[in-house]
Amino acid sequence: MIKxxxxxxxxxxxxxxCSSDNEDDLLDNGDCNTENVSYAEFVAPLMVSxxxxxxGTSAPSAGIITATYEGLKVIADNGSLVGxxxxxxxxxxxxxxxxxxxxxxxxxxxxxxxxxxxEN
Numbered sequence: 001m002i003k004x005x006x007x008x009x010x011x012x013x014x015x016x017x018c019s020s021d022n023e024d025d026l027l028d029n030g031d032c033n034t035e036n037v038s039y040a041e042f043v044a045p046l047m048v049s050x051x052x053x054x055x056g057t058s059a060p061s062a063g064i065i066t067a068t069y070e071g072l073k074v075i076a077d078n079g080s081l082v083g084x085x086x087x088x089x090x091x092x093x094x095x096x097x098x099x100x101x102x103x104x105x106x107x108x109x110x111x112x113x114x115x116x117x118x119e120n
Contacts, residue, residue, distance in 0.1 A: 034107050034110075034111035037112040039069060043112055046101075047072060051067075073117050077117065085101055085105075086106055
């Protein structure tokens with residue numbers, strides 16, 4: 001329930017900042033395909049480039065590990081992955097000290113989480 005609520009609020013915040021009122025336009029977002037987002041091909045490389053420097057397996061910041069599927073699945077399931085990358089209230093904004101990731105990137109992560117965060 002909490003995960004769904006966090007994802008709903010996060011997506012609502014993202015969509016409210018857009019210029020379109022049509023949800024289909026927002027989800028399509030040009031070249032942003034949020035269907036069948038792959039852990040191996042999209043999510044894991046994203047973690048390597050933006051997260052694993054601080055949240056790797058040796059001395060992970062705040063005890064959060066993004067360098068393994070198992071560690072990432074924990075924060076995907078509890079809502080903090082999407083909450084943090086969306087800089088939502090009540091979550092530590094990530095990447096820390098940097099701007100939000102691009103909208104399409106955040107939409108793809110949210111879609112992956114909504115799909116059950118599969119190890120695909």
